Amino acid sequence: xxxxxxxxxxxxxxxxxxxxxxxxxxxxxxxxxxxxxxxxxxxxxxxxxxxxxxxxxxxxxxxxxxxxxxxxxxxxxxxxxxxxxxxxxxxxxxxxxxxxxxxxxxxxxxxxxxxxxxxxxxxxxxxxxxxxxxxxxxxxxxxxxxxxxxxxxxxxxxxxxxxxxxxxxxxxxxxxxxxxxxxxxxxxxxxxxxxxxxxxxxxxxxxxxxxxxxxxxxxxxxxxxxxxxxxxxxxxxxxxxxxxxxxxxxxxxxxxxxxxxxxxxxxxxxxxxxxxxxxxxxxxxxxxxxxxxxxxxxxxxxxxxxxxx
Amino acid sequence: xxxxxxxxxxxxxxxxxxxxxxxxxxxxxxxxxxxxxxxxxxxxxxxxxxxxxxxxxxxxxxxxxxxxxxxxxxxxxxxxxxxxxxxxxxxxxxxxxxxxxxxxxxxxxxxxxxxxxxxxxxxxxxxxxxxxxxxxxxxxxxxxxxxxxxxxxxxxxxxxxxxxxxxxxxxxxxxxxxxxxxxxxxxxxxxxxxxxxxxxxxxxxxxxxxxxxxxxxxxxxxxxxxxxxxxxxxxxxxxxxxxxxxxxxxxxxxxxxxxxxxxxxxxxxxxxxxxxxxxxxxxxxxxxxxxxxxxxx
Numbered sequence: 225x226x227x228x229x230x231x232x233x234x235x236x237x238x239x240x241x242x243x244x245x246x247x248x249x250x251x252x253x254x255x256x257x258x259x260x261x262x263x264x265x266x267x268x269x270x271x272x273x274x275x276x277x278x279x280x281x282x283x284x285x286x287x288x289x290x291x292x293x294x295x296x297x298x299x300x301x302x303x304x305x306x307x308x309x310x311x312x313x314x315x316x317x318x319x320x321x322x323x324x325x326x327x328x329x330x331x332x333x334x335x336x337x338x339x340x341x342x343x344x345x346x347x348x349x350x351x352x353x354x355x356x357x358x359x360x361x362x363x364x365x366x367x368x369x370x371x372x373x374x375x376x377x378x379x380x381x382x383x384x385x386x387x388x389x390x391x392x393x394x395x396x397x398x399x400x401x402x403x404x405x406x407x408x409x410x411x412x413x414x415x416x417x418x419x420x421x422x423x424x425x426x427x428x429x430x431x432x433x434x435x436x437x438x439x440x441x442x443x444x445x446x447x448x449x450x451x452x453x454x455x456x457x458x459x460x461x462x463x464x465x466x467x468x469x470x471x472x473x474x475x476x477x478x479x480x481x482x483x484x485x486x487x488x489x490x491x492x493x494x495x496x497x498x499x500x501x502x503x504x505x506x507x508x509x510x511x512x513x514x515x516x517x518x519x520x521x522x523x524x525x526x527x528x529x530x531x532x533x
Numbered sequence: 534x535x536x537x538x539x540x541x542x543x544x545x546x547x548x549x550x551x552x553x554x555x556x557x558x559x560x561x562x563x564x565x566x567x568x569x570x571x572x573x574x575x576x577x578x579x580x581x582x583x584x585x586x587x588x589x590x591x592x593x594x595x596x597x598x599x600x601x602x603x604x605x606x607x608x609x610x611x612x613x614x615x616x617x618x619x620x621x622x623x624x625x626x627x628x629x630x631x632x633x634x635x636x637x638x639x640x641x642x643x644x645x646x647x648x649x650x651x652x653x654x655x656x657x658x659x660x661x662x663x664x665x666x667x668x669x670x671x672x673x674x675x676x677x678x679x680x681x682x683x684x685x686x687x688x689x690x691x692x693x694x695x696x697x698x699x700x701x702x703x704x705x706x707x708x709x710x711x712x713x714x715x716x717x718x719x720x721x722x723x724x725x726x727x728x729x730x731x732x733x734x735x736x737x738x739x740x741x742x743x744x745x746x747x748x749x750x751x752x753x754x755x756x757x758x759x760x761x762x763x764x765x766x767x768x769x770x771x772x773x774x775x776x777x778x779x780x781x782x783x784x785x786x787x788x789x790x791x792x793x794x795x796x797x798x799x800x801x802x803x804x805x806x807x808x809x810x811x812x813x814x815x816x817x818x819x820x821x822x823x824x825x826x827x828x829x830x
Contacts, residue, residue: 244724251726252641258633259642262655262700265693269665272672327568334565347569354576356812358754360783361805364790365579368586368798394575401572425554427561448660455662457757458783462790482664482757489667489761495676503761507668511661518660 273511276504283498289505295468295484297502304502306509308468312478313513316389316460317453319474323393324449328400329435329442335401336408337430348402355398363462366391371463383465383477392459400449407441407528408434444524451517455510457482481510580809586802595803599769600785604796609804612785614771615684615764616753616811619781622688623695623752628745630692631699638700639707640729659697666694667761675762682763685775690758695748702744706737739826746819750812756783782808 233241281289284304292305331351335344370387374380380387411434419429435442465477466487479487484506493500598608634655642648670690680686710733718728734741759781760766766788768780782804789801 248724248726252637255633255637255641258630259637259651261630261634261693261696262651262658265658265669265696266654268673269661269669272669273665276672327571330565330568331572334562334569338562338565347573350573350576351569354572356750356754356816357576357579358756358783358808358812360754360756360786360790361579361583361809364786364798364801364805365582367790369579369582394572397572425558427558428554431561451660455664457662457664458787461757462787482662485664485668486757486760489671489763490766503671504668507665511665514660514662515657518657521660522656 269511273504273508276501277508280498280501280505283501284505293470295479297499298488302498305470306481306506308470309479309481309484309506310509311470311472312385312460312464312468313454313480313482313510315385315472315474315478316392316464316480317450319386319389320392320396320453321446321450323390324396324400324453325446327393328397328445328449329404331397331401332404332408332442332445333430333435336405337426337434348405351398351401354394357395359395359456359458360462362391362395363388363459366459366463378475380475381465381477383463383467384475385460385464385478386474388460388462388464389474391463392453392456395456395459396449396452399452400445403445403448403525404438404442407438407445410441410528411437438528440524441528444521444528447517447521447524451514451521454517455482455514457486461486481506485510583802583805583809586799587806590799591803591806595800596807600767600788604794604800607789607797607800609782609785609807611768611771612780612782612804613807615768615779616781618684618772618775618779619687619691619759620749620753622684622775623691624745624749626689627692627695627699627748627752631696631745631748632703632741634696635700635703635707636729639704640725640733655697655700658693659701662757663694663755664757664761666690667758669693670758670762681776682765682778683776684772684779686762687759687764687779687781688775690762691752691755694755694758695752698748698751699744702747703737703741706740706744707733709740710736739823742826743819743823746815746822750815753781753811753815754783754808756781756787760784760787782811 288304289306291307292303293307294303294305295308296303335348339347366387367382370391371380371382371384374387378386415433415437416429419433424433460480461483464480464483466479466483467477468479468484469476471478485503488499488503493503595608596613597610598606599610600612601607634651638648638651642651667690670686670693674680674686674689675682678686680689714732714736715728718732723731763778764784765778765780766784768778768785772779786801786804786808789797789804
């Protein structure tokens with residue numbers, strides 16, 4: 225039979241086959257190496273942060289880091305409490321969410337339940353453009369347009385958390401809207417039709433049936449938006465100020481975790497010094513915070529995808 | 534009769550609520566539209582204000598002069614050159630590694646813990662704040678690899694940052710290839726690489742290209758990681774090699790925005806217009822390329 229002659233290939237065919245297998249193997253190996261870059265990057269991040277953070281905590285007590293309410297690592301009297309940075313990050317992110325969540329959810333509901341497919345095809349990419357604008361541009365906008373405008377109405381310093389927070393909210397609006405809209409689209413049409421069949425109108429179906437059904441996906445969207453706001457650097461560095469201050473007042477200059485990292489990097493910090501290590505201590509805190517938020521978001525997304533399989 | 538009376542009574546109760554519900558529907562639709570309007574309106578407002586601020590300050594001199602302490606003489610030459618250098622090297626690293634990693638994950642990897650592990654890693658990396666990549670770059674590329682605060686260190690850092698974008702886009706593009714093409718190729722005796730090289734990649738090329746341009750758009754606007762690895766903010770020279778120090782347009786804009794003299798806001802606006810124009814051109818090219826390369830099977 226034909227198959228019996230498999231092992232009797234002429235020499236040149238065998239040679240070709242061998243060289244081909246070698247080549248294929250080599251290519252597969254190269255691809256594998258490329259793929260491991262991803263895992264290596266995560267390892268790299270964890271190791272870089274970890275190494276210097278451990279060194280930092282050999283000199284500064286972790287109790288002080290977590291309980292002290294002043295952050296003055298570059299002054300002569302050094303205090304290393306992380307709270308001023310954390311409250312600033314929290315304040316600006318909370319303001320951002322106050323803007324992004326209502327607007328983003330309403331936009332998502334509109335796109336998912338009210339807009340026709342042609343309108344959606346135009347509006348959705350338009351919203352995505354908001355996400356593609358470089359954050360320096362948003363920072364510039366916050367400082368030169370939003371702050372002066374708000375100063376007509378409220379007593380505000382030139383650098384403050386409010387303008388930065390509002391502009392950050394606009395920046396993360398597409399993220400919240402897009403992921404919420406995905407969650408709402410995943411709701412089975414049967415639920416909607418049941419509602420319509422019982423005489424509900426579009427708004428009632430949208431807000432009383434679809435939104436509650438998509439709740440875990442919406443929660444994931446909000447948490448992801450929060451994560452982006454927490455990690456955002458340029459908007460706060462430009463518009464929120466550079467004064468570490470333990471406060472929840474949005475009208476005064478404050479310094480977020482990300483702003484601190486930028487400020488130190490702009491200076492000439494000697495390698496291995498305590499100041500250099502503060503970069504990594506703050507970086508680890510930031511990474512831990514966003515990591516937890518991202519995991520929460522991922523678990524919620526998995527739950528909303530499972531519910532409808 | 535009792536039945537009819539009952540029905541008449543219920544209808545009477547139903548009518549006024551119907552009006553309320555209809556109003557609720559109209560308001561809801563309007564409010565949704567307003568929300569989108571606020572988002573897009575802010576975008577329009579931002580662009581308009583910036584362009585207005587840049588009028589008179591964006592000229593040939595601005596594009597060809599170096600930075601200066603005097604706003605009238607400040608230019609973006611160093612920033613534009615720096616951006617070009619950094620982008621070239623970033624894509625040089627990110628494109629091949631990203632595409633190859635995606636090919637491995639889609640075509641070579643067996644379903645198992647390794648594949649899942651790598652996928653989760655890449656997904657997680659996509660949501661890490663960009664400034665953390667800066668810290669990574671500082672430790673690994675600037676210090677450990679002793680590349681200094683160079684174009685190369687910046688490019689490697691940005692390449693890692695945008696890698697997840699390229700990988701995900703390429704994976705999606707490969708997944709969109711009809712299985713029949715894959716099956717037919719294998720059935721005719723082609724090896725895995727032959728199938729990928731001659732059938733899958735050409736089909737997936739528009740998606741891969743779009744993903745790469747998306748990644749480039751992201752990289753070109755990043756400033757935080759580059760500041761962290763030590764890109765300069767006052768640069769009176771252009772890079773001549775990959776190990777030279779540099780600055781990029783977003784960082785230059787950041788620097789101008791932070792300066793005390795009011796006129797520098799106009800200079801910053803001019804810089805922003807240049808950046809936005811570059812982004813617009815890139816994204817238009819992406820859309821154009823994708824349409825041109827669209828094949829029908």
